[in-house]
Amino acid sequence: MSEQHSEQHHIASPTLYLTIFAALMICTFLTVVAAKIDLNQYFSGLNIIVALTIAVFKASLVVLFFMHAKYSPKRTQLVIIASVFWLAIMLFMTMSDYVSRSWT
């Protein structure tokens, strides 16, 4: 079964890579700053929410551009989405235990 994916080998420009790199650096800086501020006083758990949001954003940049997921065939993207979805299942159902421990 020959499956021709019309995947023109995309060559990303160095400027793009440098921009992404800069974005990652700024996000790292933001993470550190956010960790120093006590956000939990406004909303319990806000510190971790902010840290994780930034981390997810950074990971997406890496996957999309450095790992070329943005230019990959649809099937590769499907595989990536499926694995993230599976991870979500694991986290969601595990959390369902922790969240409901204290219920009576």
Add this chain to the structure above:
Amino acid sequence: MSATPAAVNQMPREHYLNATWGIRSWLLTTDHKRIALLYLASVTFFFFIGGAFATMIRIHLLSPKGLLVTPETYNKLFTMHGVAMIFFFLIPSIPAVLGNFLLPIMIGAKDLAFPKINLLSWYIYLVGGCFVLYSFSTGGLDTGWTFYTPLSSVYSNSAVTPAVLGVFINGFSSILTGLNFIVTVHTMRAPGMTWFRLPLFVWAQYATSIIFILGTPVIAITLLLAGLERVFHLGFFNPALGGDPILFQHLFWFYSHPAVYIMILPAMGVISEIIPTFARKPIFGYSFIAGSSIAIAVIGFFVWAHHMFVTGESTYAALTFSLLSYLVAIPSAVKVFNWTSTLYKGSISYDTPMLYALGFIGLFLIGGLTGLFLACLGLDIHLHDTYFVIAHFHYIMVGGAVMGYVGGLHYWWPKITGKLYPEFLARIAAITLFLGFNLTFFPQFILGYLGMPRRYASYPPEFQVLNVMSTAGASILALGYLLPMIYLTWSMRYGAIAGPNPWPGTGLEWRTPSPPPTENFDVTPEVTWEPYDYDNRPDLGLDVSGAPALAHGDD
């Protein structure tokens, strides 16, 4: 029916076994068939190791106080039994041996998509195996195959670190095999081999590969975390360090429940091949069997916390997981019903592989139904961590998966070696296995129900009779395993020549010489027939003469 006249059959002049010679030609081979045989040798080795521990366990339990070893050593025996059998025998057995050998041939390909990665997976398996053997021989392992924290990460005085590293490394071997199978099925099917003409064995391997890829990384990293906690005191699971022990159980079972389907799905694939062959009938409900493999693979990921009903998870989570566990029984039952319907009005012959297949159906049925007992929340409080659980999973893993593996070995042995095994002896062995198995494990259901806990080195005297029965059964079982090992080895040299299609079967693997050439087929086959279509296959030389098969066997 297996009495194909041997005189007309000849061994092919050149085949994959004699194409090249010497130890290098094996250790550096990229031929999927040779790699399958390398795996056959290594999983058999671990089967012996696991079997030796099992023997000691059963001897020890002959008397209520324990005959053989100290309680500490007893902990090591059942742990090392479980680790060797699950991670190094049963998980790789059917995929890496039969799957490796057959998957490319069944879809009409010359090899797997990544032959070198296939060889790499075997070396990774060996490295992982060495780590585990190192652990076994330098202090042993006493955490249970489940490696629960904080026992494994803090308190155990046994060689936990090399063991978790070994299982971690071995995980990559599974992942590579799964990846290879998925890519091969997607990209290398012969002309005419559409998805719904794939043999059901291939569907089962495909579903198994999905679990390999989605689940194995989780167990690998979880065990690594436990190892890091043990060595560097990083707090993941140890409450004293801010961790949570139940988190380990979640992560462990997120893989290890699906892993039980890694063990059973390929065996179900084997059974789906054997039944139509010896019933001489197209399989009943092809697409349902194929679909239920995928359904099992997917739903199997949603039930893991049924192992944690009494270990501290929330009641609401337990309720959810109990309900979901009932769901997974549906696709399993679909398969059983389809196999039995295939038998209906079939022209059944009781050749050895068929004996294994019929045994599988009965034993898997018992194993699966007792799974439902355990998935019932209230009942599990009584049954959890008793011998009932042991009996449940041995009915599935030994009665189901190992029977499927041994049955499959018999079924494809003529293809693998080009020789027939002695049929009469093989039938005796199959029956011995079946009887020995039931005598070993059925008493354990009763023991568990009466309250005998698992993983204890001693038991109250009133349980002795049932334990002695179980040990007696185990010795019959051992005989049942030794017999095939002896006559299968014997047949490689002295067996009658099999010919390309001794049964006969309908799949592509039976359309090439036995043993096949290195390239599998002399010309790339083109598939023009539907799977298991015994009614329209005059080339098989069966006397169907337009009439539906008679209800009676014709041998």
